[in-house]
Amino acid sequence: MEEREERITLLDEEGRSRDFTLVDVIEVDERRYAVLQPVEPAEGEDDAAAVVFRVEDDTLVAIDDESEFDRVVEVLEATESYDDVTLVNGEGGDPEGGA
Numbered sequence: 627m628e629e630r631e632e633r634i635t636l637l638d639e640e641g642r643s644r645d646f647t648l649v650d651v652i653e654v655d656e657r658r659y660a661v662l663q664p665v666e667p668a669e670g671e672d673d674a675a676a677v678v679f680r681v682e683d684d685t686l687v688a689i690d691d692e693s694e695f696d697r698v699v700e701v702l703e704a705t706e707s708y709d710d711v712t713l714v715n716g717e718g719g720d721p722e723g724g725a
Contacts, residue, residue, distance in 0.1 A: 654701045689715045
């Protein structure tokens with residue numbers, strides 16, 4: 627049986643739609659977080675950095691708190707499958723290398 631990829635379409639800061647693949651949903655400090663990988667890099671980018679959003683009910687919420695984002699990245703860094711993934715928060719903030 628073929629595994630089905632979950633695709634999510636979001637609007638970027640300029641109102642353009644971008645397609646993402648749902649990579650994973652993890653739990654950190656009793657909160658859920660979604661890791662999304664862009665299907666294609668944004669215009670002007672070489673690599674498509676994965677983004678992380680907090681999941682509240684059925685809504686993806688940008689992580690405004692830098693320490694909260696750092697805790698999530700820390701957990702992901704401890705996961706072997708994220709060794710070569712670059713992560714940014716849902717705000718499009720600074721990438722966290724090596725996550």
